Amino acid sequence: MTPDLTFGILFIFLLLYSLVRPFQSIFSKMFLIFGSCLGLLSVINIEVVDEISRSLGVERGADLYLYLGLITSFLFFLFLLNRFSSLESKINKLSRHIALKDLERESAKKEVKPD
Amino acid sequence: MFSEEIDTSKFEQIWILVPCFNESKVINETISELSKYFQNILVVDDGSTDNTSNLLKSLNVTVLQHPINLGQGAAVSSGFEFISRIDNSKAVITFDADGQHSVNDAVTFANEILSSSEDIIFGSRFIHHEKNIPFIKRLVLKIVTKISNVILKMNLSDTHNGLKAFKIDALDKIKLKTSNYAFESELLAKVSKLGLSYRELPSDIIYTEYSTTKGQSLRNGMRILESLVVLFFSR
Numbered sequence: 001m002t003p004d005l006t007f008g009i010l011f012i013f014l015l016l017y018s019l020v021r022p023f024q025s026i027f028s029k030m031f032l033i034f035g036s037c038l039g040l041l042s043v044i045n046i047e048v049v050d051e052i053s054r055s056l057g058v059e060r061g062a063d064l065y066l067y068l069g070l071i072t073s074f075l076f077f078l079f080l081l082n083r084f085s086s087l088e089s090k091i092n093k094l095s096r097h098i099a100l101k102d103l104e105r106e107s108a109k110k111e112v113k114p115d
Numbered sequence: 116m117f118s119e120e121i122d123t124s125k126f127e128q129i130w131i132l133v134p135c136f137n138e139s140k141v142i143n144e145t146i147s148e149l150s151k152y153f154q155n156i157l158v159v160d161d162g163s164t165d166n167t168s169n170l171l172k173s174l175n176v177t178v179l180q181h182p183i184n185l186g187q188g189a190a191v192s193s194g195f196e197f198i199s200r201i202d203n204s205k206a207v208i209t210f211d212a213d214g215q216h217s218v219n220d221a222v223t224f225a226n227e228i229l230s231s232s233e234d235i236i237f238g239s240r241f242i243h244h245e246k247n248i249p250f251i252k253r254l255v256l257k258i259v260t261k262i263s264n265v266i267l268k269m270n271l272s273d274t275h276n277g278l279k280a281f282k283i284d285a286l287d288k289i290k291l292k293t294s295n296y297a298f299e300s301e302l303l304a305k306v307s308k309l310g311l312s313y314r315e316l317p318s319d320i321i322y323t324e325y326s327t328t329k330g331q332s333l334r335n336g337m338r339i340l341e342s343l344v345v346l347f348f349s350r
Contacts, residue, residue, distance in 0.1 A: 096193045099179045
């Protein structure tokens with residue numbers, strides 16, 4: 001299997017996946033559709049990507065990919081940070097709830113115990 | 116110490132909140148000193164992995180046990196939540212478990228929070244006791260305090276001191292989200308935003324070899340600065 005064919009299959013799969021999968025944010029969906037279309041175009045005809053990049057003010061298609069890659073990495077990093085902080089907050093709430101319940105249970109036990 | 120001269124019965128409505136993590140070496144001494152003056156002591160064991168939780172069982176204190184280590188901010192928050200649910204409580208004093216704070220200062224804070232109109236009393240190492248602070252620590256604290264005051268529009272001489280007194284009404288308004296050392300910055304931001312009244316009182320810090328190794332490292336200083344930058348942009 002040639003690299004072109006491998007990447008072509010991968011981008012088709014990504015495009016179908018982005019169309020089928022339910023996303024919480026419309027931006028994520030559009031981002032994946034746009035990225036996979038651009039990838040597919042670069043496999044079919046790299047010159048079309050060069051044209052698109054030139055129309056956007058970027059000299060080469062490869063540069064456009066680099067910029068888009070950097071933006072994607074940065075957004076992904078922010079998304080992960082946000083996810084971590086949300087998870088941390090949930091774990092905190094859960095642990096606090098457990099601690100308070102345990103203490104309530106122990107206090108109730110002490111009250112029931114005869115001297 | 117001045118246990119004979121003090122009427123401790125008025126401290127019945129005051130809770131001492133001691134967040135702790137792996138403090139088995141000093142927790143006994145800290146609690147026994149506090150017990151001389153205060154009846155209500157809540158220790159939040161933040162998932163200690165040493166003998167701390169076993170030691171706490173033998174002491175006459177209320178223990179809130181986090182199943183895992185969440186951070187000092189989370190421990191303080193849990194303590195606040197528990198104490199604010201108690202009907203007759205009037206104030207909370209936060210006190211570090213590592214034995215750095217003077218119990219005499221806690222007594223002074225307790226008297227002040229009961230008699231004064233301010234919502235919060237902050238402890239300051241820079242009033243009367245500045246020379247006790249090691250040079251590097253003093254420098255870092257001064258930088259952090261300056262930045263905090265500018266960003267949060269406050270006027271404090273020490274923004275990151277563990278000894279503080281809060282009226283219960285003020286606690287109900289402050290809900291902390293930050294779980295690590297940087298929670299102090301979030302706390303100050305809330306105080307500033309909500310317009311809570313505050314003042315400072317001197318608090319001495321006893322720097323022992325143990326407390327300096329356990330205390331806030333430069334890495335935590337970086338976390339505090341990072342939280343201040345986030346606060347600045349999220350104003």
